Amino acid sequence: MFLTGFAALAVMPLLPVAARDLDGVGLYPLVAGAFVAASLLGGVLGGAWADSGGARRPLTAGVVLTVATLLVSATSTTIWQLALGRFTDGIAAGLVAVSVNAAIGQSYPDHLRARALSLMSACWIVPSLAGPPLAGFVAASWSWRVVFFGVAGFTLIPAAAAVLLLRGQPAQPGASRKSGSSETSVYRPALPATVAVSVAAALTQYGVSAWNAWHAACASVGVVLLVAFAPKLLPPRTWRAGGGLPATVLLRALTSGAFFTLEAFVPLMLSTARHVPGVVTGFAFTGAALAWAGASWVQGRLQNRVPRHRLVAIGAAIMAAAVAVAALCTIPAVPPAAAVSSMAMAAVGMGLATPSLTLLSLAHTPADRQGYASGAMQTSQSLGQTLVLAVTSALFTAVSAASTSPLPAFAGAYVLLILPIASAACLAGRTRVADADQLDASGLSVATAEGQLR
Structure with a gap:
């Protein structure tokens, strides 16, 4: 969570600089919105995965994918490659966030869960103080690409730990709980609906960035897809x-x-x-x-x-x-x-x-x-x-x-x-x-x- 916060607070301020360097300022709304849109997909996939086999595997996949997608963004030669990197990074972030929450729910005793979650929030304190100025200094001294490479290098450490230290542990979903919860029936969302909503979110954010026929069409398609498929991803x-x-x-x-x-x-x-x-x-x-x-x-x-x-x-x-x-x-x-x-x-x-x-x-x-x-x-x-x-x-x-x-x-x-x-x-x-x-x-x-x- 510490490195997730550092990556978010270090990378986000540099995206406009990267878009300008890649001659893609017009597509900046798509780059900025790709992360949020993809986190929809990552969150749904991570939640279903954590229920079926425990939180270990989606957490491992999320941190490994984070390293790979940061490298994709760091080596971008076009604005579309940067958008792809941000989209896949959003999937990874969704996997990690949901896996951490599910792991706390499955592993910690009741009286410690709230404090464990407050510790997750505390992990953002140092990144909030050091992330933006450090990233700005590195970008000004060398390049925005160095920031992406640096964050990928730091993230490689927990990625390796997740793969090496957790691979021998059994993957067990949360134990069944006796009836009495206010939600006794929960439905799992379909993957096609998740993909449709992720695409719709990206189209909507891109569409409202300007007033013309093309952007209006993109926003309209995005809204229609959201209305049709978003309810399928949420509880009745x-x-x-x-x-x-x-x-x-x-x-x-x-x-x-x-x-x-x-x-x-x-x-x-x-x-x-x-x-x-x-x-x-x-x-x-x-x-x-x-x-x-x-x-x-x-x-x-x-x-x-x-x-x-x-x-x-x-x-x-x-x-x-x-x-x-x-x-x-x-x-x-x-x-x-x-x-x-x-x-x-x-x-x-x-x-x-x-x-x-x-x-x-x-x-x-x-x-x-x-x-x-x-x-x-x-x-x-x-x-x-x-x-x-x-x-x-x-x-x-x-x-x-x-x-x-x-x-x-x-x-x-x-x-x-x-x-x-x-x-x-x-x-x-x-x-x-x-x-x-x-x-x-x-x-x-x-x-x-x-x-x-x-």
């Missing part, structure tokens, strides 16, 4: 916020989509509309990563005091306040530093809500289907990021075309983000685990009701 009644796992999966989409869209637009506003130095934008990302890790640490120690669904509602409320602060920064008289603080505030909300939602997803899922639950959460997160970002970008592009100042477009984007966050706060009660209050009052963790995860 997800879009209706059915109680238990469906509502938990839906809230992951709403909160993740809102946060990562805010994380995309605040730096853009700081750079283009408020004209702040690049170092200020870097502080925004660093502060957000530290705030997320700190809030995750706090939630790991509140499991016996505050029910998980209430932590989700509190996190959503904090995120709503953060979006309001970002919207205020579209007023020229408000200092740009307030926008930086909005990212940290939103990260606090995510640090409380995200681990709680994962723990709730396992609490609603039998032990032998926790890989599926992790895959559904990963799929929901990717879909939420794709859809919320696409709708917000479309509004932003339309308002920008009709206004001489970029600030009204940013204001409209922030106001739109209130909708998914408010929905998450209102629906948090539907994720509640039965008798969670009684369990908390008796000193037992919410996990005792039927499992947990990130």
Whole structure:
């Protein structure tokens, strides 16, 4: 997880430089969206694999594939090769994320799972401090390719450990759990539907990057495919916020989509509309990563005091306040530093809500289907990021075309983000685990009701 965070925070800022170097700036939205689109596929594959044979094999495959795809990106001679590298890296990231969550659910005792997940979040602290400046220094001194090669070299160490140290251990899926979970029947998604949704996500993100017939056609095809196939990858009644796992999966989409869209637009506003130095934008990302890790640490120690669904509602409320602060920064008289603080505030909300939602997803899922639950959460997160970002970008592009100042477009984007966050706060009660209050009052963790995860 440490190297996953380092790779993400080091590589992402360099993608525009790589696209410019490869004469492919026009296809940059496809390169940026390929990772998220492919993580859908990786998450579903990893979840099914973890359920059938344990988390060891998909984790091994994920870290080995990560090394290979970083080398593909490092040796890119065209923008299409870079897009292919990012797409396959997304598959690897989906495998690793779901495998880690499933491994914690299958291996750790109930009272340690929340703390294990907070440790996973803490693994991002050092990468958030060192990743972006170190990658920028290396790219400026040598080349962006050296960053990809370097990250691949570092990742080779855990890849070798996964292959050599884990190959002799038996691959066992989670033990069957006696009935009593709120989700007694779980369906596995079909691979064709997963591929269709991954392609649709990439098409949608590419389509909203400009206003012309070609981009409109791509966006339309992407939306049609998402409407047709996305429900097949999620638990029944997800879009209706059915109680238990469906509502938990839906809230992951709403909160993740809102946060990562805010994380995309605040730096853009700081750079283009408020004209702040690049170092200020870097502080925004660093502060957000530290705030997320700190809030995750706090939630790991509140499991016996505050029910998980209430932590989700509190996190959503904090995120709503953060979006309001970002919207205020579209007023020229408000200092740009307030926008930086909005990212940290939103990260606090995510640090409380995200681990709680994962723990709730396992609490609603039998032990032998926790890989599926992790895959559904990963799929929901990717879909939420794709859809919320696409709708917000479309509004932003339309308002920008009709206004001489970029600030009204940013204001409209922030106001739109209130909708998914408010929905998450209102629906948090539907994720509640039965008798969670009684369990908390008796000193037992919410996990005792039927499992947990990130």
